[in-house]
Amino acid sequence: MADAARDIEDLIELMSRLPGLGPRSARRAVLSLLKKRGPLMAPLAQAMAHVALTARDCATCGNIGTEDTCPICADPxxxxxxxxxxxxxxxxxxxxxxxxxxxxxxxxxxxxxxxxxxxxxxxxxxxxxxxxxxxxxxxxxxxxxxxxxxxxxxxxxxxxxxxxxxxxxxLAQGVPIGGELDYLDDGTIGAALRARRSV
Amino acid sequence: MADAARDIEDLIELMSRLPGLGPRSARRAVLSLLKKRGPLMAPLAQAMAHVALTARDCATCGNIGTEDTCPICADPxxxxxxxxxxxxxxxxxxxxxxxxxxxxxxxxxxxxxxxxxxxxxxxxxxxxxxxxxxxxxxxxxxxxxxxxxxxxxxxxxxxxxxxxxxxxxxLAQGVPIGGELDYLDDGTIGAALRARRSV
The missing domain is CATH 3.40.1360.10 (Dna Topoisomerase Vi A Subunit; Chain: A, domain 2)
Known part of the structure; x- marks a missing residue:
């Protein structure tokens, strides 16, 4: 792509490393950002830089937060x-x-x-x-x-x-809420049968 | 999601506005970024901020580049x-x-x-x-x-x-390269037939 400026190509390459985005959808996402530079691209870049700088793993539980102790561990x-x-x-x-x-x-x-x-x-x-x-x-x-x-x-x-x-x-194993037996695998039905309970 | 810090939720919300990403895949993308803060998240944020600041529409052709005149219009x-x-x-x-x-x-x-x-x-x-x-x-x-x-x-x-x-x-209309007639719509086959050429 000799057409887009080098910086834009680099951005597409970085975006394409996100899960669920390939080279094609990354290009589409960047193009959409380029069209909304003010309302979306600048705030997104800022939010991302901020989180990259402040995010850390909770020393106690391993959750990700913005403090050394995550909100859950810090909640009395x-x-x-x-x-x-x-x-x-x-x-x-x-x-x-x-x-x-x-x-x-x-x-x-x-x-x-x-x-x-x-x-x-x-x-x-x-x-x-x-x-x-x-x-x-x-x-x-x-x-x-x-x-x-x-x-x-x-x-x-x-x-x-x-x-x-x-x-x-x-966690209990069994039929998921809304699940139809016809669509469930044998293992799930078997587990639900073994763990059956009286009504 | 009272679990993730406010900043992370804001980032997920912004990411979910990209085409092809919904709330679910945006969360997955942000989580993946959080796990690669150094190698991916910080460079991506920086590249995005840079492009948001420097990108502009070419005054001549409307292409997006990083100068007032895009690389194509500037290419002698x-x-x-x-x-x-x-x-x-x-x-x-x-x-x-x-x-x-x-x-x-x-x-x-x-x-x-x-x-x-x-x-x-x-x-x-x-x-x-x-x-x-x-x-x-x-x-x-x-x-x-x-x-x-x-x-x-x-x-x-x-x-x-x-x-x-x-x-x-x-542009010419007709059968796309690699296209199989059986899978093409009638309009395309009709257009290809009307525009047929001698071999």
């Missing part, structure tokens, strides 16, 4: 006796959107994976064990993805927390 | 006798990627539309007519989209250029 109204363990910050945000959990979080930063050589020390699991002991946690809720790696990690953490006296629970 | 190697008329800067970039056209461009900024009350004066058509006369243009190539609005605009421009003596041409 959140129960200290319950920790919800999630794989990723995205999962923490998903949990928060339900507004059902009033305790604290612990972000692992991934799952155990023999293939990718991810061990417990890469995943902030030792920190979790120390936190559970130090904070006198009563219940650890494992909200890990229902994948093989997620469930392997859940088992490992349950074992690692064995000596702490904390109750370890996991 | 580009033929002055041929002007390719496109609807949008994206179309100009698409033409340039073919590297087949060595003349200059004129970006209309849209198509005539009675519904949206877009008339010739909104589209830089008077500027085109003046350019064709002033620059002694021999040929005007109408590279407008093969839509109803695009073709209406093409007809209007051909009429408006009637008195200038410039030859007005338009």
């Amino acid at each position: 109204a959140r129960a200290t006796g319950e920790i919800c363990v999630v794989e990723d910050v995205a999962d923490l945000w998903a949990m928060e959107r339900t507004a059902m959990f009033k305790g604290r979080y612990h972000v692992l930063g991934g799952t155990l994976s023999a293939l990718d050589a991810v061990g417990p020390d890469e995943l902030r699991i030792p920190q979790l064990v120390r936190r559970v002991a130090a904070e006198g946690v009563r219940e650890v809720i494992l909200a890990l993805n229902a994948t093989v790696d997620g469930q392997t990690t859940a088992h490992y953490i349950a074992d690692a927390l064995g000596g702490t006296g904390a109750k370890v629970t996991t | 190697a580009r033929a002055t006798g041929e002007i390719c008329v496109v609807e949008d800067v994206a179309d100009l970039w698409a033409m340039e990627r073919t590297a087949m056209f060595k003349g200059r461009y004129h970006v209309l900024g849209g198509t005539l539309s009675a519904l949206d009350a877009v008339g010739p004066d909104e589209l830089r058509i008077p500027q085109l007519v003046r350019r064709v006369a002033a620059e002694g243009v021999r040929e005007v190539i109408l590279a407008l989209n093969a839509t109803v609005d695009g073709q209406t605009t093409a007809h209007y421009i051909a009429d408006a250029l009637g008195g200038t003596g410039a030859k007005v041409t338009t």
Whole structure:
């Protein structure tokens, strides 16, 4: 593209590294920005620079905020006796959107994976064990993805927390709300059947 | 989302205004940026701020560059006798990627539309007519989209250029390269048949 100025090409290249954007959609996004330089492009650049400068990982739970301690860990109204363990910050945000959990979080930063050589020390699991002991946690809720790696990690953490006296629970598995049996996989239906309850 | 800091939410909201990104994918993009603050987020913010500050519309052709005159209009190697008329800067970039056209461009900024009350004066058509006369243009190539609005605009421009003596041409219509007849619409096959040529 000898047509667009060098700077604009560089911007397109950087944008195309975002998940969900390829070279084509990045070009479209940049073109749309170029047409709204005042109302959108300048504020977006400023907001991004500001967050890039101020964002940091919470030293306690691994959530991303703009302070050394994230808003959730800093909130005195959140129960200290319950920790919800999630794989990723995205999962923490998903949990928060339900507004059902009033305790604290612990972000692992991934799952155990023999293939990718991810061990417990890469995943902030030792920190979790120390936190559970130090904070006198009563219940650890494992909200890990229902994948093989997620469930392997859940088992490992349950074992690692064995000596702490904390109750370890996991999210229920079953038919999702609005789910139609005909469209669900056999594993989900089987899990829902095994975990059936009386009405 | 009371979980993420206010600044991060603002950034997600701004990102979600980009074409092709919704609230969900904007959140995913911002999360990915937050994880690559040093290598990606800071450079992207800087590149965006720089372009927002320096980008401007070429006074001659309407292309977007970082000078008052775009790289194409400023290039003495580009033929002055041929002007390719496109609807949008994206179309100009698409033409340039073919590297087949060595003349200059004129970006209309849209198509005539009675519904949206877009008339010739909104589209830089008077500027085109003046350019064709002033620059002694021999040929005007109408590279407008093969839509109803695009073709209406093409007809209007051909009429408006009637008195200038410039030859007005338009892109050929037919079967796209790699196209299979079975998957093409009737209009395209009909146009290709009408414009058939001897081998």
